[in-house]
Amino acid sequence: MYFVDRSVAIIKPRAPFLAWLRTVSGEDMIDLTLDSLRADCTAMLLPEFDEPEQAVAYIDEMAEQLFRMELASWHEDESAWPADISLLAFWQWFDVEFHSMVLDSVDADILNTPTTEL
Template sequence: MYFVDRAVAVIKPKQPFLDWLNQLPDTDMVDLTLDSLRSDCTAILLPEFVDPEEGVAHIDEISEQLFKMELASWDEDESLWPKDLSLKAFWEWFDVEIHSTVIDSVDDDITNSPASEL
């Protein structure tokens, strides 16, 4: 096992995200609950930090990109996305857990590929 020179943030949708999903046209997510939505969330690697507020500040800097990524993972039609993708809206729609220790349990090299640019 190896320490990785990153921190990690787990992006957890809140009720406004679920409400948005449920109002999408042709939605077939009748059984989707907030608990199920929050059970398998996106994890984002962050730069290492000394103070947890540094991790929060980094999330603030990339919040619009994260917001768009989360929306696109469910519906790529931007016309159906909320109009307000502000920092304030991001924090209303998502909880973020920040963890300072990342350990790689796999001996193989990590393969990087760019995330789509939104």
């Protein structure tokens, strides 16, 4: 195993995200629960930070992009997205867990594939 010079943020949807998802998906998502929605979430590598506030500030800078990415991963029609995707709305719609210790258990290079910009 190898220590990685990164930290991790886990982006976890909250109740407003689930409520929105049910409105745009109709009957398809009626049985979806918040627990199941939060069971497999987006994990992001971040730079290492000395203080938790630095990690929060880093997420703040990209909150709108993250918000768009999370919405698009469930529903691509932007006209159905919420009108408010501000920083405040991001923190109302998502919890973010930060983890400072990252280990790589694979003895191989990491393949970097860029995401599309939203």
